[in-house]
Amino acid sequence: MSDPCDGCGQSVEDALARDVRLQVDRSTVDSQRFCPTCFAEWITKYQEQMSPSSNHESSDADIIVD
Ligand SMILES: [Zn+2]
Numbered sequence: 001m002s003d004p005c006d007g008c009g010q011s012v013e014d015a016l017a018r019d020v021r022l023q024v025d026r027s028t029v030d031s032q033r034f035c036p037t038c039f040a041e042w043i044t045k046y047q048e049q050m051s052p053s054s055n056h057e058s059s060d061a062d063i064i065v066d
Helices: 036-049
Strands: 018-024 027-034 061-065
Touching: 018 036, 027 036
Parallel strands: none
Antiparallel strands: 018 027, 018 061
């Protein structure tokens, strides 16, 4: 049994899945399960959002990849 990817909706094997949690001030604000392709896209978008040029929010956010 495999659960679907939160990005594309296709089922993804547990061995390939990436469970990502976004934490701000030690509270989990987002948790998603991705296939490798969507994980790469998600990380790219996140890093763009967190780049210095657009970093007007708190910098206390952490990505945890299980
Ligand atoms: Zn996907």
